[in-house]
Amino acid sequence: QKEVEQDPGPLSVPEGAIVSLNCTYSNSAFQYFMWYRQYSRKGPELLMYTYSSGNKEDGRFTAQVDKSSKYISLFIRDSQPSDSATYLCAMRKNTGFQKLVFGTGTRLLVSP
Amino acid sequence: DAGVTQSPTHLIKTRGQQVTLRCSPKSGHDTVSWYQQALGQGPQFIFQYYEEEERQRGNFPDRFSGHQFPNYSSELNVNALLLGDSALYLCASSFFLRRNSNQPQHFGDGTRLSIL
Numbered sequence: 319q320k321e322v323e324q325d326p327g328p329l330s331v332p333e334g335a336i337v338s339l340n341c342t343y344s345n346s347a348f349q350y351f352m353w354y355r356q357y358s359r360k361g362p363e364l365l366m367y368t369y370s371s372g373n374k375e376d377g378r379f380t381a382q383v384d385k386s387s388k389y390i391s392l393f394i395r396d397s398q399p400s401d402s403a404t405y406l407c408a409m410r411k412n413t414g415f416q417k418l419v420f421g422t423g424t425r426l427l428v429s430p
Numbered sequence: 431d432a433g434v435t436q437s438p439t440h441l442i443k444t445r446g447q448q449v450t451l452r453c454s455p456k457s458g459h460d461t462v463s464w465y466q467q468a469l470g471q472g473p474q475f476i477f478q479y480y481e482e483e484e485r486q487r488g489n490f491p492d493r494f495s496g497h498q499f500p501n502y503s504s505e506l507n508v509n510a511l512l513l514g515d516s517a518l519y520l521c522a523s524s525f526f527l528r529r530n531s532n533q534p535q536h537f538g539d540g541t542r543l544s545i546l
Contacts, residue, residue: 324472326470354537359539359542360539360540361434362473362520363537364534364535364536364537367534406472406473408472415461415478415480416486417463417478417486417488418463418465418473418475418522418535419475420472420473420474422471422472423470423471423472
């Protein structure tokens with residue numbers, strides 16, 4: 319079983335829809351949670367970065383972390399065709415030099 | 431403010447050859463991590479360098495080695511290339527975590543390595 323599970327999609331939505339992207343994880347030691355956006359032939363771009371449980375909002379993006387359920391979410395409001403990309407969740411522990419553990423990524427397609 | 435830069439952008443090699451990939455971290459960052467991203471998969475951690483030493487390593491064989499220079503730039507070396515080494519190799523930089531544990535890693539656009 320992978321430490322981080324993420325549905326690979328693709329997830330197809332019309333422009334203006336609210337998008338919900340999710341990851342589950344098995345290691346309760348994870349403390350920092352991130353969402354990255356990756357366009358084709360590009361590197362991952364950091365979207366949201368949260369510590370422990372709770373919500374964080376930045377423009378059209380909202381990240382939620384539920385550590386009791388080991389479940390994290392990213393919501394995108396008023397989705398745009400330019401949001402079409404692969405969304406990667408990532409997480410790490412809070413001790414020393416720590417690697418990021420990624421999900422497989424969910425491919426999102428927003429149609430005009 | 432220059433972000434993370436990697437070179438070359440694309441490389442084609444044959445089985446058994448050796449390759450060196452290069453990374454310059456984001457300005458001010460002192461820690462460099464390398465990841466391998468196979469097609470359709472999330473990045474997998476290879477190793478992390480700080481103060482010119484390998485500090486943590488993922489589940490990769492010794493064919494994968496690296497180096498960090500005094501200016502914080504880094505190289506990834508892969509020996510005896512296998513077909514399965516074909517992937518996007520990503521470099522990420524950050525501040526040393528102990529000084530500010532909230533610092534995220536920022537990624538370059540990667541080097542796409544194709545093994546024939």
